[in-house]
Amino acid sequence: MTTSSLRVLFISHAYVVGVNQGKLQAIAETGTEVGLLAPSNWKALEWNRLLPLETPYPKIKTYSAPVLFAGKGGAHIYAPWKIWRVLNDFQPDVVQVEEEVFSLCALELAIWSRLTGKPLVMFGWENMDRQLPLPRYWVRQFVMSTAKLIIAGNRDGADLLRQWGYNGLVEVMPQMGVDTQFFAASMRRRVSAASPPGEAACRQTSPERTNDEFHIGFLGRLVPEKGVDIIFAAVRQLQQQGLKCRVTLCGSGSGEEALRQEAQKQQIADLVTWRGGVPHHKAPEEISKFDVLVLPSRTAPTWKEQFGHVLIEAMAMGVPVIGSSSGEIPNVIGRPDLVFPEGDAQGLAAILERMIREPEWWEETGRYCMTRVYQDYTHERIAERLLSLWQTLLNDKSRQYAMS
Numbered sequence: 001m002t003t004s005s006l007r008v009l010f011i012s013h014a015y016v017v018g019v020n021q022g023k024l025q026a027i028a029e030t031g032t033e034v035g036l037l038a039p040s041n042w043k044a045l046e047w048n049r050l051l052p053l054e055t056p057y058p059k060i061k062t063y064s065a066p067v068l069f070a071g072k073g074g075a076h077i078y079a080p081w082k083i084w085r086v087l088n089d090f091q092p093d094v095v096q097v098e099e100e101v102f103s104l105c106a107l108e109l110a111i112w113s114r115l116t117g118k119p120l121v122m123f124g125w126e127n128m129d130r131q132l133p134l135p136r137y138w139v140r141q142f143v144m145s146t147a148k149l150i151i152a153g154n155r156d157g158a159d160l161l162r163q164w165g166y167n168g169l170v171e172v173m174p175q176m177g178v179d180t181q182f183f184a185a186s187m188r189r190r191v192s193a194a195s196p197p198g199e200a201a202c203r204q205t206s207p208e209r210t211n212d213e214f215h216i217g218f219l220g221r222l223v224p225e226k227g228v229d230i231i232f233a234a235v236r237q238l239q240q241q242g243l244k245c246r247v248t249l250c251g252s253g254s255g256e257e258a259l260r261q262e263a264q265k266q267q268i269a270d271l272v273t274w275r276g277g278v279p280h281h282k283a284p285e286e287i288s289k290f291d292v293l294v295l296p297s298r299t300a301p302t303w304k305e306q307f308g309h310v311l312i313e314a315m316a317m318g319v320p321v322i323g324s325s326s327g328e329i330p331n332v333i334g335r336p337d338l339v340f341p342e343g344d345a346q347g348l349a350a351i352l353e354r355m356i357r358e359p360e361w362w363e364e365t366g367r368y369c370m371t372r373v374y375q376d377y378t379h380e381r382i383a384e385r386l387l388s389l390w391q392t393l394l395n396d397k398s399r400q401y402a403m404s
Contacts, residue, residue: 008390009035009090011109012098012123013067013076014175016042018054019280023176026383028059035090037083040064043071061090067105074136077104087112094390098123098175101150101161102132102140110146119148119393123175125306127156127327129163140164148393154306154328171389174307177379183284183316185370214245214356217290217319219283219310222253225303227296227324229262233345234352236266243356245271250286252277287314291362292355297326298342305329312377315369320362322351334372338365 008027015021016038028034042051053064063086067076087095095113099105101122113120122143132140144150144166151171152158158172216235220226231247238245249259249272256274263269278286287293293314297305305327312332314321323329324342333339340347355362375381 006094006387006390006394007033007035007090007092008094008096009037009087009092010096010098011037011105013039013042013073014098016051016053018056019179020176021054021057021060022179022379023382023386024060025057026177026379027386028057030383030387032387033061034059035061035063035086035092037063037065037078037086039067039070039076039078041066041070045071063090074100074103078108080108083108083112087116092118093394094119094121096121096123096386100124100126101143101147102126102136104139106143107139110143113146119397120146121149121151121390121393122147123151123153124157125153125175126160127154127304127306128302129160130302144168149389151389155331156304156327157306169389169393171385173382173385174309174312174377176309177377177382178309178312178316178373180316180374180378183287183313185318212244214243214352215248215289215291216245216352217248217250217287217293217314218295219250219278219286219293219314220295222249222251222256222259224255224258225298225300226253226255227298227326227342228255228259230296230298230324230343230345230348231294232259232262232266232268232272234349235268235271237346237349238352238356239268239271241353243353245352245356246273247271248273248275248286248289250275250278250283283310283313284317287317287319290314290319292320292322292352294348294352295321295323295329296340296342296348297324297329299326308332312373315377316373318366318370320355320365320369322348324348333369335365335368 010024015036024034024036038053040053044051055062065078065082067078069075095109095118097106097109101124106122109120147168149169150161150166151173152161153174155172158170161170216231218228218231222228235245235247263272295308295311307328311321311323321333322338323333325339326342330339340351
């Protein structure tokens with residue numbers, strides 16, 4: 001089967017938001033027929049807001065249907081007849097369900113896969129071995145025994161799948177990549193005309209700093225597990241060494257008041273700018289003001305960093321990143337000298353100090369970050385990997401059919 005004749009249906013609540021559909025569009029650009037089924041009544045429970053299905057890409061054939069338990073990733077479920085109606089209309093060669101393997105939505109499509117013989121592909125972020133109620137445990141085992149391929153969003157998730165007894169094909173890649181036209185090299189950086197964006201020839205100008213200050217940025221939720229207080233402690237150490245820097249926080253959350261108190265305690269409150277929540281369309285503008293983006297997440301009893309998508313957004317712009325050792329962060333960054341042990345303010349301060357004192361090294365890390373994104377994390381690169389995996393599944397199925 002050629003790419004142009006391949007029909008793939010995606011099912012996921014994540015794609016109700018149009019900016020998340022870039023990967024699907026990249027797949028559709030190859031000539032593959034792409035369908036999408038997403039809830040018509042999805043709720044963002046954190047903000048108690050209804051999210052209607054957005055349709056920014058005409059090449060993606062979209063279907064919507066209401067779900068029970070809208071807003072709950074593992075519990076939401078479609079009416080069975082609606083799923084069958086969509087499947088009969090689109091006639092997919094492959095169905096890719098981007099929900100956890102213990103979700104009820106996954107169970108619905110696993111039953112369809114067994115009845116039709118069509119291959120089921122799963123994607124999930126889960127990277128912690130949670131104790132599941134018996135019904136959910138049964139769902140997980142049924143879905144895993146049905147899926148021909150499971151994509152884990154991180155390496156810990158892939159290890160868990162094996163621990164849970166899955167013996168099929170496992171790949172590790174994020175659910176979606178980064179739009180390198182949207183998250184483009186910032187205005188204060190220039191790219192050599194002799195090479196395309198993302199190549200090693202990209203070079204950066206010196207940071208544009210107010211009063212020669214080094215700008216440390218964070219973009220994300222202001223909650224304890226994101227570890228923003230570690231940035232404050234590190235900046236306090238840099239200040240004691242006479243190094244000039246500022247912190248810009250883009251985000252909101254339940255931990256904001258505690259963080260404001262921590263900034264006062266560390267005697268750096270005058271060095272912190274609080275930008276509040278930043279809409280996605282303004283994220284590149286904010287990131288372009290950073291000399292470095294820091295993601296200092298710390299593992300909690302029920303959570304550890306599953307990927308850290310903001311990392312690849314900054315990296316795509318040539319902004320150096322530093323991250324903690326929590327979860328998938330070290331694998332996303334791919335360089336030990338840009339990773340510090342979670343909770344270790346002194347370790348973070350040491351990397352920041354080197355960036356400030358060695359502008360050449362700061363420039364080199366920015367070039368590295370951009371190159372890594374173009375090699376591994378663009379929508380187009382992820383689309384290429386998925387197409388190869390689907391072709392492998394369908395070729396294996398054809399061989400099995402020929403031998404029967």
